[in-house]
Amino acid sequence: xxxxxxxxxxxxxxxxxxxxxxxxxxxxxxxxxxxxxxxxxxxxxxxxxxxxxxxxxxxxxxxxxxxxxxxxxxxxxxxxxxxxxxxxxxxxxxxxxxxxxxxxxxxxxxxxxxxxxxxxxxxxxxxxxxxxxxxxxxxxxxxxxxxxxxxxxxxxxxxxxxxxxxxxxxxxxxxxxxxxxxxxxxxxxxxxxxxxxxxxxxxxxxxxxxxxxxxxxxxxxxxxxxxxxxxxxxxxxxxxxxx
Numbered sequence: 001x002x003x004x005x006x007x008x009x010x011x012x013x014x015x016x017x018x019x020x021x022x023x024x025x026x027x028x029x030x031x032x033x034x035x036x037x038x039x040x041x042x043x044x045x046x047x048x049x050x051x052x053x054x055x056x057x058x059x060x061x062x063x064x065x066x067x068x069x070x071x072x073x074x075x076x077x078x079x080x081x082x083x084x085x086x087x088x089x090x091x092x093x094x095x096x097x098x099x100x101x102x103x104x105x106x107x108x109x110x111x112x113x114x115x116x117x118x119x120x121x122x123x124x125x126x127x128x129x130x131x132x133x134x135x136x137x138x139x140x141x142x143x144x145x146x147x148x149x150x151x152x153x154x155x156x157x158x159x160x161x162x163x164x165x166x167x168x169x170x171x172x173x174x175x176x177x178x179x180x181x182x183x184x185x186x187x188x189x190x191x192x193x194x195x196x197x198x199x200x201x202x203x204x205x206x207x208x209x210x211x212x213x214x215x216x217x218x219x220x221x222x223x224x225x226x227x228x229x230x231x232x233x234x235x236x237x238x239x240x241x242x243x
Contacts, residue, residue: 065089
């Protein structure tokens, strides 16, 4: 009997440290951290220590805590990580993110406090599907993982908001909405569908079979390209501002 399909294109073989790699969703984590770098790089003056601190805080909150909570909620990645380990990673990571935020408040001011309060709430509300799942939507994902990192990173640098980060946040919102529009059917195909039947009849009369690979290929090719593309754009902008 063939092995079941991997739950994600970046998923490693189950067991040990490979499960943690899978839970971190590396391409998506890097993608959303790129929004942090973009937001910070828009500031009139860029402080590298604040940028690094903001990236680390979002890595802990989004890359670790949010994804561990998501795996606790139904085991979508089918890892073997014990539930208590996922809970511990969630608590420690969120606490670390908040601690970094508290240091940021001491450096930037009280203007950062609302972002430190809202951030953990978004993680819990989205990934644990609290409040009836009202945040667990395309718009909720786009706002929490797209727009919010841009705005937070800019405020951590400048101590205020401006039109430039707001416009980029709108762009990040749109890109994150596109990400979820692609990843939702890809997840369905990999994790839930067990049979696909159908054909395409082309204009020249030839027939092409529809299978899982046919449907997945364009979705995941776009997700791969967008993930490394956003990371490269953010890295280029950061290099331009810091050199």
